[in-house]
Amino acid sequence: SQKIEQNSEALNIQEGKTATLTCNYTNYSPAYLQWYRQDPGRGPVFLLLIRENEKEKRKERLKVTFDTTLKQSLFHITASQPADSATYLCALDRVRAGNNRKLIWGLGTSLAVNP
């Protein structure tokens, strides 16, 4: 079955540095890979989506890369701020026959940005 692995340990970085989070997957080739942010006690919020034929996607201070050979996506936050502290989730997305979509989620990586 499909499996996603994210950094299990919390990531602590200093304000202004670049945070890099990893998402590795096995046993499947997704059509899309998505990244979400989740704050405590709230639902995840979508950040970026990258397609299998894309190598990189950017949005403001966020950058996602997608290496289908390594089966890995990297999520970067540049010039990090304490407000970026949250849990970040990656999800594989595959559109099956009849548009039967079923996202497969990683456990998330907790990021703490220290002032």
Next chain:
Amino acid sequence: DGGITQSPKYLFRKEGQNVTLSCEQNLNHDAMYWYRQDPGQGLRLIYYSQIVNDFQKGDIAEGYSVSREKKESFPLTVTSAQKNPTAFYLCATAGLNTEAFFGQGTRLTVV
């Protein structure tokens, strides 16, 4: 104001009771999902529906039931058969080729 609304935010259930969690959306999305989130276990899929009057079991459907009588609504019932229902429940929707949109969640506690 478009979006997805879950209610209630907090819910307490007595042993042996059935409770129903509400999920309503006005995004006109066909696909709707229910997830359960426990500490350290990530999001686990309970049920999902791709179209009105049709739904499929997810990975942990035992002890839960759903209905999809309207496109806008996908309520989840936690039955007495669910032995460990205390968790954070999240409802989500997705359009074709779009990201998932989540509600704010319902925290269910057995008392």
